[in-house]
Amino acid sequence: MVELIYTIYICALFLCCGWLKLRYQFSKLVCHISSKDFYLFALSFYYHSALVNKRLACLLFYAGIQCSSQLLLGHSKSKPELSVPSSSILSLKLSFPPSATLHKTRFSFPRDCLVGGDKNWLKFEGREKMDYVNGPGRNHLFVPGPVNIPEQVIRAMNRNNEDYRSPAVPALTKTLLEDIKKIFKTTTGTPFLIPTTGTGAWESALTNTLSPGDRIVSFLIGQFSLLWIDQQQRLKFNVDVVESDWGEGAKLDVLESKIASDNAHTIKAICIVHNETATGVTNNLAKVRQILDSYHHPALLIVDGVSSICALDFRMDEWGVDVAITGSQKALSLPTGIGIVMAGPKAIEASKTAQSLRVFFDWKDYLKFYQLGTYWPYTPSIQLLYGLRTALDLIFEEGLENVIARHSRLGKATRLAVEAWGLKNCTQKEEWYSDTVTAVLVPPYIDSTEVVRRAWKRYNLSLGLGLNKVAGKVFRIGHLGNVNELQLLGCLAGVEMILKDVGYPVKLGSGVAAASAYLQNTIPLIPSRI
Structure with a gap:
């Protein structure tokens, strides 16, 4: 008898709100929250229905939110259509568990919910908040990294874990180390595939080749060169900062004057960002090498090629780049997670005497395992390695x-x-x-x-x-x-x-x-x- 009374009550509520527009998408309830005044209105729906059935409570709670927002703001000029499938209501099984009280079904409300403004979604206990990129169509990703991942790469990464000490992974790694040289255009470089980001690759390049107190020249042309300089200074290097207006390239005339006056060769390295993504500026690396060679200066040339390598013309051997780095999430079109460092012969030699503290990024650990044929001193991401294999195959195919x-x-x-x-x-x-x-x-x-x-x-x-x-x-x-x-x-x-x-x-x-x-x-x- 009680079930019948509640059923009649609920039906009456729906009839009274027949003009109400309901949406039921992907088994998640979506709403606009208009004003704090909706709470009292929605609570009356919710309280009674929660005693009957949680799923029905969700539907009616959403109905109360919509009803209050339209009543308060006058958004419902015409009669909206009912878009909740009838089966969603008819299939509800009414029951009366003793514990079906108000606090058992909880909701959280974003503070910035605005009708007609930002879209927000109700968050149910045990469910993730629905993200806009999960809406109709696909998100169009046009930031300068991370970038779109090819379907072939996604499929290649869709695999279970493997033992990285098994024969299969070293065999895969060997081909990757050989083929990765091609996108740097080097035959003499030694590659390191480090489980890190571009920032970690920066640190690896610096700490393996330099000692605290070493003098380096670094160009500030945008946000990412600024962050790299900050890292250099925190690692206790003596940094000559050559700053340009944002939107300009590196001041190579200043570099030339510094190199020309450095007869004692106190400058140990030149650090330059090839492509500054904050301002869309690309630097002339060939000119940097020309300046160093014209004065027979032995300084290392260390290049951030995170957003350039495999997209812009980059010639490691021809331009005499001693260390170059990139990241998997840029032109290689992979997820973030592999910091790729390519070290030339002079950089490998410098790593033998560099005094900077390093543990995880120490090249000698990698070189030791290269000689053993197992390649990995630490656990790599197996999925990313298979993704990298496919990404390189696609690049070479094109x-x-x-x-x-x-x-x-x-x-x-x-x-x-x-x-x-x-x-x-x-x-x-x-x-x-x-x-x-x-x-x-x-x-x-x-x-x-x-x-x-x-x-x-x-x-x-x-x-x-x-x-x-x-x-x-x-x-x-x-x-x-x-x-x-x-x-x-x-x-x-x-x-x-x-x-x-x-x-x-x-x-x-x-x-x-x-x-x-x-x-x-x-x-x-x-x-x-x-």
């Missing part, structure tokens, strides 16, 4: 020079789009333009952070924020790794809509048209895999 040419085309197309929009590149000279990331300057009346926020919230498009000195002034479009023409054009179309949203007078389609025309006309110039 052809490394074709990969570099593809990045060049995508970079040029992006810059043409920016020009068509009437905006400026943060990079101040064409000789410094990056082919892996474009930093776009916005007018003073626009906050670039809002551009990035709106891109993610409204269009499911991920763009790079402006960092540090250029925060709020630029947004960044990453075009490196596993990306093609149509993907880029979709990104550019999204950026145009966002610019329109934030009040910039862009002509929709202008940038896409400029980029499309260039890409179409340059297709025959690039050899195809077909």
Whole structure:
């Protein structure tokens, strides 16, 4: 009899709220929370229904939230349709467990829930909060790393763990160590695949080749060169910082004057970021080597190639780079987790006398296991190794020079789009333009952070924020790794809509048209895999 009474009561509530719009997506309940006043309204639904059935309580709690928000804000001008499948209600089994009290089904509320603004989702005990990137379609990832991962790589990594001391993993590692040299364009380098990020690779390069107090010259041209300099100083090196305006390349004339006056060879290393992703600036490494050679200076050339190697032209042997580093999450199109260090013969020799403290990043531990044929002093990520194998295979299938040419085309197309929009590149000279990331300057009346926020919230498009000195002034479009023409054009179309949203007078389609025309006309110039 009690069940019947409650059933009639619940049905009456639904009839009274027949105009209410309900959504039931993917077995998760989604709502907009409008005002603190909804609590009292929703609580009356929830309290009675919780005594009957938890699932029904969830439905009615959501109904109360929707009802209150529409009543309070007047959002329901017309009669919304009922979109909850009838089976969702009819299949409910009503029961009366003694413990079915109000506190048994708990909800948590985000503080910034706004109707018509940010989308927020109800969080149920035992369930994860639904993320917007799990909504319709896919997230369009156009930050300058991490980048899109090819499906082939994802499938290659989808495997169980293996014993890294078994014969299979050393055999795999041997091929990786040989093939990874090709993307650095070196035959004499010694590779280290370290379970770390680019920051760890920085530290490995420095501590294995230098001693505390050593004098080094380091160029500050953006956020990531700044972070590297901070690391160098914390490692107790004596750093000569050569600073440029953000948007300019390294001041190589200053380097030349320092090298020319260093007759005692007190400078032990030159540290330079090849491609600064914060500003979209690429430095001329060949010129750096030319300066060192012209004065017969023995300083090591240590290069951060995190966002350049395997995307931009990089020639380790030809340019006399002594240590170069990159990360798996950039142009290699893998998840984060492998810091790749390539050490030339001079760097390996320097590591024998370097006095910097190191444990996890010590090259001699790796070299010892290389000689044993087991390769790994510490546990590697087996899944990432198989992913790296597939990533290299894809690069060699396309052809490394074709990969570099593809990045060049995508970079040029992006810059043409920016020009068509009437905006400026943060990079101040064409000789410094990056082919892996474009930093776009916005007018003073626009906050670039809002551009990035709106891109993610409204269009499911991920763009790079402006960092540090250029925060709020630029947004960044990453075009490196596993990306093609149509993907880029979709990104550019999204950026145009966002610019329109934030009040910039862009002509929709202008940038896409400029980029499309260039890409179409340059297709025959690039050899195809077909």
